[in-house]
Amino acid sequence: MVSIESKGTQNKAGTKVLKYIEMLAQISQEDDKLTRLSLTEQHRQANALAGILMQSTGMEVRTDAIGNVIGRLEGTSDKRALLLGSHLDTVRDAGKFDGPLGVIAPIVCLELLKADGIALPFAVEIIGFCDEEGVRFPSTLLGSRALAGTLAPEVLEECDGKGISIAEALKAFGQDPAEIDTAKRNPSDFLGFVEVHIEQGPVLEGENLPVGLVTAISGAARYTVAVTGMAGHAGTVPMGLRKDALVAASECIIAIEQICLSLPDVVGTVGMIQSKPGAGNVIPGLVEFSLDLRSSKDTTRNDAEKQILGAINDIAKKRRVTIDTQKTYEAAGVNCDDWLSDQLGSAIEKSGYTLRSLPSGAGHDAMALADLTRIAMLFVRCAGGISHNPAESITVEDAEATVQVLRQLLTNFAADA
Ligand code: HGY
Ligand code: MN
Ligand code: MN
Numbered sequence: 001m002v003s004i005e006s007k008g009t010q011n012k013a014g015t016k017v018l019k020y021i022e023m024l025a026q027i028s029q030e031d032d033k034l035t036r037l038s039l040t041e042q043h044r045q046a047n048a049l050a051g052i053l054m055q056s057t058g059m060e061v062r063t064d065a066i067g068n069v070i071g072r073l074e075g076t077s078d079k080r081a082l083l084l085g086s087h088l089d090t091v092r093d094a095g096k097f098d099g100p101l102g103v104i105a106p107i108v109c110l111e112l113l114k115a116d117g118i119a120l121p122f123a124v125e126i127i128g129f130c131d132e133e134g135v136r137f138p139s140t141l142l143g144s145r146a147l148a149g150t151l152a153p154e155v156l157e158e159c160d161g162k163g164i165s166i167a168e169a170l171k172a173f174g175q176d177p178a179e180i181d182t183a184k185r186n187p188s189d190f191l192g193f194v195e196v197h198i199e200q201g202p203v204l205e206g207e208n209l210p211v212g213l214v215t216a217i218s219g220a221a222r223y224t225v226a227v228t229g230m231a232g233h234a235g236t237v238p239m240g241l242r243k244d245a246l247v248a249a250s251e252c253i254i255a256i257e258q259i260c261l262s263l264p265d266v267v268g269t270v271g272m273i274q275s276k277p278g279a280g281n282v283i284p285g286l287v288e289f290s291l292d293l294r295s296s297k298d299t300t301r302n303d304a305e306k307q308i309l310g311a312i313n314d315i316a317k318k319r320r321v322t323i324d325t326q327k328t329y330e331a332a333g334v335n336c337d338d339w340l341s342d343q344l345g346s347a348i349e350k351s352g353y354t355l356r357s358l359p360s361g362a363g364h365d366a367m368a369l370a371d372l373t374r375i376a377m378l379f380v381r382c383a384g385g386i387s388h389n390p391a392e393s394i395t396v397e398d399a400e401a402t403v404q405v406l407r408q409l410l411t412n413f414a415a416d417a
Contacts, residue, residue: 010400011396011397011399011400012400013108013109013112013399013400013403013404014395014396014397014398014399014400014401014402014403015396015399015400016108016111017101017104017105017108017396017399017400017402017403018394018396018399020053020104020107020108021096021097021100021101021104022096023049024046024049024050024088024096024100024104025096025100027042027045027046027049028042029042030093033092033093033094033390034090034093034094034095034096034390035090035091035092035093035094036088036089036090036094037089037090037133037135037136038067038089038130038131038133038135038136038137038142038143038169039067039130039131039136039166039169039170039172039173040136043067043088043089043130043173044173044174046088046128047063047067047069047088047128050069050071050088050103050104050107050128051063051069051071053104053107054069054071054107054126055071056107056111057071057073057107057110057111057114058073058110058114059071059072059073059110059124059126060072060073063174063175064146064147064182064183065146065170065175065176065177065179065180065181065182065183066130066142066143066146066147066151066170066175066180066183067130067131067143067170067173067175068127068128068129068130068143068146068147068183069088069127069128070125070126070127070128071107071125071126071127072123072124072125073110073120073123073124073125074123075119075120075121075122075123075124076119076120076121077121077122078121078122078123078191079123080122080123080188080189080190080191081122081123081124081125081189081190081191082122082123082124082125082190082191082192082194082410082413083125083126083127083190083191083192083193083194083369083373084102084106084124084125084126084127084193084194084195084196084406085102085103085106085125085126085127085128085129085193085195085365086099086100086101086102086103086128086129086132086195086196086197086364086365087099087102087128087129087130087131087132087133087143087365088100088103088128088129088130089129089130089131089132089133089135089136090133090135091133091135091388092135093389093390094388094389094390094392095198095386095387095388095389095390095391095392095393096390096392096393097198097380097382097387097392097393097394098197098198098200098387098388098392099129099132099133099197101196101197101198101380101394101399101402102195102196102197103126103127103128105196105399105402105403105406106124106126106196106406107126108403109403109406109407109410110124110126112403112407113407113410118411118414120410120413120414121414122191122413122414124410125190127143127147129141129143129144129365130142130143131143132144132363132364132365134222134329136160136161136169137158137159137160137166137169138158138222138224138328138329139155139158139166139328139329140222140329140331140363141331141363141365141367141368142155142166143365144365144366144367144368144369145368145371146180146183146184147183147184147185147368147369147372148184148185148368148369148371148372149181149184149185149371149372150368150371151180153180156170156177156180185372187372187373190372190373190374191373191374191413192337192340192373192374192375192376193366193369193372193373193374193375193376194340194344194375194376194377194378194406194409195364195365195366195369195375195376195377195378196377196378196380196402196406197360197362197364197377197378197379197380198379198380198381198382198387198392198394199212199358199360199379199380199381199382199385200360200361200362200382200385200387200388201361201362201385202384202385203356203358203385204356204358204379204380204381204382205381205382205383205384205385207356209353209354209356209381210353210380210381210397210398210401210402211348211353211356211378211379211380211381211398211401211402211405212356212357212358212378212379212381213336213341213344213345213348213355213356213357213358213376213377213378213379214336214341214357214358214359214360214366214376214377214378214379215335215336215341215357215358215359216296216333216334216335216336216359216360217333217334217336217359217360217362217363217364217366217367217377218294218295218296218333218359218360218361218362218363219294219295219296219298219301219330219331219332219333219334220292220293220294220301220329220330220331220363221292221293221301221305221327221329221330221331222290222291222292222293222327222328222329222330223290223291223293223325223326223327223328224288224289224290224291224325224326224328225249225252225288225289225290225291225312225323225324225325225326226286226287226288226323226324226326227245227246227248227249227252227286227287227288227289227316227321227322227323228245228285228286228321228322228323228324229242229243229244229245229248229283229284229285229286229287229319229321230242230243230245230283230285231276231277231282231283231284231285231286232282232283232285233281233282233283234280234281234282234283235281237283242283243283243285243319243320243321244283244284244319245275245284245285245286245287245321246275246284246287247319248287248315248316248319248321248323249273249275249287249289251315251319252289252311252312252315252323253270253273253289255308255311255312255315256268256270256291256308256311259304259307259308259311260293260304263295263300263303263304263307264300265295265296265297265300266293266294266295266300266301266304267293267294267295267361268291268292268293268294268304268308269291269292269293270289270290270291270292271290271292272289272290273287273288273289273290274287274288274289275287276288291308291325293305293308294361294363295333296333296359296361297333298332298333309325312325331363331367331368334366334367334370334375336366336375336376336377337370337374337375337376339374340374340375340376341357341376343376343409343412343413344376344377344378344405344409345357346412347405347406347408347409347412348378348405348408350408350412351401351404351405351408353401353405358379360377360379362387364377378402378405378406380394380398380399380401380402381394381395381398382394383395
């Protein structure tokens with residue numbers, strides 16, 4: 001349970017952030033852990049809760065054709081909006097902050113401005129993106145790519161583990177997949193996009209800083225790898241005659257680790273593996289595993305991919321198995337916008353915090369939004385840099401700092417408008 005009791009009256013905003021985060025975290029597909037995959041009933045409930053919180057700031061709320069929940073507060077003189085937000089879907093057995101913090105902190109900031117009777121000259125939109133993690137479906141960034149108009153229609157045919165396509169999931173969610181194009185926004189709609197997100201790494205905590213300014217977001221590639229050998233009797237097939245798909249997959253996984261260790265600034269992860277037929281006395285005939293590869297330099301990542309595919313090819317030959325590799329997703333690395341980052345950087349300093357710039361190894365919706373408008377990201381310290389783990393947490397003081405920096409950013413924008 002996140003301790004949301006703040007000391008005295010200070011940290012009021014921070015306390016509210018943690019309270020709302022806790023409310024959202026109760027919405028899960030699993031009783032004893034937080035799992036909220038996109039376009040599920042629980043995602044719908046999270047959208048509804050976020051929508052109610054947005055409405056409490058005076059925002060008009062809608063759900064777009066891809067299932068993003070969007071709040072809008074008109075400005076007094078400028079139709080263009082500063083867009084804020086992050087994703088409401090989670091990984092399996094997730095932490096409470098990865099995604100929701102970027103939706104809740106802006107909501108609390110607008111609550112503060114409303115309480116102080118401050119009306120902004122420009123519009124503000126807050127968005128809860130429908131699918132950033134890409135856990136339910138092979139692709140990711142569905143919500144933000146739909147907004148940017150870069151979501152290829154054929155992606156809607158991709159299926160989850162139960163064979164349900166994105167298009168079918170959208171219909172079950174109450175959306176019409178044929179209307180996807182209506183989610184696309186115009187660059188002229190926005191002044192820029194600012195995403196607040198936990199750092200998911202150790203740097204800010206290591207330097208005892210509450211917030212940081214993101215310089216760039218690493219690119220990523222995802223593969224599914226299928227190893228086909230020969231199922232057989234565990235007791236009768238001599239070791240030398242086997243085509244054991246699981247041993248071949250294991251050798252591939254070790255090779256992936258060795259190659260990533262040998263290159264500067266590459267991380268490779270095999271997060272999912274399935275062995276079939278999955279009986280203790282049967283030599284595995286088919287193994288499928290995922291591969292997630294990242295680097296802050298696309299050229300380095302491409303080099304790693306080449307080496308890994310070569311090693312897999314050699315292993316297939318040596319072990320007389322067939323190995324199919326399919327790239328299911330790729331996103332180039334993205335630099336944050338200089339001008340908007342300067343605005344955010346000066347808001348950090350004006351709020352009294354040290355300005356620390358750092359890259360993001362994790363992917364974010366901001367990557368996709370860079371195809372639509374200027375992007376900037378505010379990182380928030382998280383305990384031990386832990387994320388994609390229920391131990392994910394931030395302090396009430398850092399939640400407070402986040403809201404104050406956002407408030408300063410909006411105030412600066414209003415002054416410049
Ligand atoms: O995987 C990522 O980088 C992000 O958390 N979706
Ligand atoms: Mn995230
Ligand atoms: Mn994540």
